Amino acid sequence: MYEIFLLYTMFLFSSLITIIIVGTFLVDAFVYLFGEKINFKTVSYNISPVGREFCLGHWHSINIVYEYEVSEKNYSSNLLNSTNSVMKLSYESANARLSKCLNESKVYVVKSLPKISMIMPFSQDLRYYLGLIFSVSCMIFSGLKIL
Numbered sequence: 001m002y003e004i005f006l007l008y009t010m011f012l013f014s015s016l017i018t019i020i021i022v023g024t025f026l027v028d029a030f031v032y033l034f035g036e037k038i039n040f041k042t043v044s045y046n047i048s049p050v051g052r053e054f055c056l057g058h059w060h061s062i063n064i065v066y067e068y069e070v071s072e073k074n075y076s077s078n079l080l081n082s083t084n085s086v087m088k089l090s091y092e093s094a095n096a097r098l099s100k101c102l103n104e105s106k107v108y109v110v111k112s113l114p115k116i117s118m119i120m121p122f123s124q125d126l127r128y129y130l131g132l133i134f135s136v137s138c139m140i141f142s143g144l145k146i147l
Contacts, residue, residue, distance in 0.1 A: 007142045014138035021132045027082035028121040035108035035118070040068040042102060043076065047094045050087065060094040062086045068107050070114040077117050086123045097123070 043065040050059045065078045080086050088094035101119055109117045 004146070007146050010138055011142040011146065014135040014142065017131065017135040018139060021128055021135065024082040024128070025122070028118065031082075031108050031110060031116060031118050032121045035110045037106040038068055038070070038109055039105055040066040040107040040117075040119070042066050042105075045098060045102070047091060047098060049091075057089040058091075059087045059089060060091050062088070062094055062098050062101075064098070064101070064119060066107065066119065068109060068117060070109055070111060073114070075114055075117070077115070079116075079118055080120045081118050081123050082121070083128065086120055087127075089126075 045062075045064040047060050047062055050061045052058075062080065063078065064080065065076065067074055067076045069075070078084070086094075086097065088097060097120075107117045107119050108121060
């Protein structure tokens with residue numbers, strides 16, 4: 001009886017995590033497909049190390065504050081993607097991604113929702129993809145055991 005409860009709990013939590021991760025990808029897809037690319041002006045940016053260093057390297061977070069204009073009204077935002085997190089494993093790769101973004105100087109904006117803007121849709125780091133793989137595999141495993 002206790003095992004069934006654990007399997008159901010595992011199935012429900014992995015389903016919830018899968019829905020959240022897929023939801024973030026769908027929000028990125030919505031803004032990418034229905035948003036218009038417009039120019040932005042960079043206010044500030046930085047790359048900061050996050051957490052402790054481990055054997056593969058050190059996570060570095062990219063942060064950008066930018067301004068853009070929609071229908072003659074100025075907006076300011078720091079939203080990078082639906083999770084607002086772009087992290088790379090080395091400073092060099094984070095700097096390359098930041099330079100590419102600043103050189104393109106384009107932001108995706110949905111005209112009917114001008115406060116929703118994204119510079120780097122689909123730039124989630126490896127944590128989200130591994131989380132999706134792990135949660136789907138847990139969901140499949142517990143679902144098959146329940147049946």
